[in-house]
Amino acid sequence: MIRFALIGAGRIGQMHAANIVAHDRCSLNWIYDVHAPSSEALGSKTGTKVARDPDEIFDDAAVDAVFVASSTPTHADFIVRSVESGKAVLCEKPIDLDIAKVEECSKKISGAKTLIQIGFNRRFDPGHGQLVEGVRNGEIGDLEQVIISSRDPEPPPKAYYMAAGGMLRDMTIHDFDLARFALGEEVTQVSAFTSNLFDKVAQEIGEIDSAMILMKTASGKLCHINNSRHATYGYDQRLEAHGSLGMLRSENRQPTSVERFNAKGSHWRDACEFFFIERYRQAYLRQLEVFMDTFEQGKASSVSFEDGRRALILANASYRSVETGQAVTVNYENPLE
Incomplete structure (x- = not known):
């Protein structure tokens, strides 16, 4: 116990x-x-x-x-x-x-x-986890591309924006960690683009509501992250891996699996789970279980302090790319330079 x-x-x-x-x-x-x-x-x-x-x-x-x-x-x-x-x-x-x-x-x-474990819960999502396992097992041959889509159902209130530290450090940081997890190697270059397209509150305080980040590893693998602070159909969370022999995709979750067919169309399903606690309920439970397993077995952390450090370094590199309008080489050894 x-x-x-x-x-x-x-x-x-x-x-x-x-x-x-x-x-x-x-x-x-x-x-x-x-x-x-x-x-x-x-x-x-x-x-x-x-x-x-x-x-x-x-x-x-x-x-x-x-x-x-x-x-x-x-x-x-x-x-x-x-x-x-x-x-x-x-x-x-x-x-x-x-x-x-x-x-x-x-x-x-x-x-x-x-033992120190950082709460990047997406690693423990059953779908995302199985996708990464498939990549590691060679199901799609040589991994070439990873695509991460992450869109909130609606923008947060102003008070949240003011405390969050910026979208890329607050929201996208989960995706930076998921990218490292799926790629299986370190990102060496980052090119990022951000916009304020719809949220007046974010515009008022100089914050962004949309982002796209392109990343490249030393071996040439590519990753694309797309983020938005709104999605009319719920909490949009998808992960895709493409390789030399095929593709793996971890899809959104709906409250039920019912599909509707009528004169207006076919394969209609419920909107996605509305927010992160519902969408990643199983991931949070699995995260806790893995922590307890690691503690009891005396193993090394599966999501270490260094993983948390490197995700923040990627967020900062993305901000530098936005500021300079150029691709940025990621410096993990001396991130303060």
């Missing part, structure tokens, strides 16, 4: 709490949120102790692992504190919005044997 403490009692924290409490391989021992009423409400709902200060969590020897689901600016500090207290940590993405802070965090935890 793995004993968790949860830091963060917002929307995503509430989902993680429910998953932990419902699982027979783990327990939820503590909840902490900087907004005390939120942690108290979630503690009451789950029957979990509420910490008034995160020190209570890190000082408790009975806690095996810390699930960090708090606001992004706190992630790096809680990762360091978890490592220093000898507790495994599963942390929501991103590690931080500032690569300098990520590099500082990396130095502080360097050499630690503590």
Whole structure:
């Protein structure tokens, strides 16, 4: 039985709490949120102790692992504190919005044997996972191209935009990680284009609502990511891999599998699942199970701190491409240069 403490009692924290409490391989021992009423409400709902200060969590020897689901600016500090207290940590993405802070965090935890897993949940989606497994097994021969489509159902509110750190670091960062996962090798060049096409709130604050990123690996494999902050048909999440012997595609999910046929047309299906918690419900559960497996078996993390670091480096390289209007060579070794 793995004993968790949860830091963060917002929307995503509430989902993680429910998953932990419902699982027979783990327990939820503590909840902490900087907004005390939120942690108290979630503690009451789950029957979990509420910490008034995160020190209570890190000082408790009975806690095996810390699930960090708090606001992004706190992630790096809680990762360091978890490592220093000898507790495994599963942390929501991103590690931080500032690569300098990520590099500082990396130095502080360097050499630690503590399990650190970053919450890039798309890797654990059954469809995406099976596609990547097929690529690795040679089902489509030599991989040549990866295409990722990721479109939100509707734009976020202004307050979210102001805290998110930019679309490429907030939304697209999932796709940068998924691209690395599917390609199986590092991206070396990035060329990015962004626009504000429809969202007046984003336009008001100088944010984007649409993006297309082209990426190339050293061996010549290509990847295309397309993003939008709206899609009238729901949460659009697709992954495609094309190779010398064929293609694999992981498609969207609908609430039901019913298809409709009538005088107006055929093969009509429900709109896609509306948002990320519904669409990636199975992925979040699998993410938790893989973390527990890794912890119990003493294996290396399947989604490491370095994976989180490299996804942010790709986001920053994409912003540089937008600013310069040129393709950018990705510098993983010295990202502050």
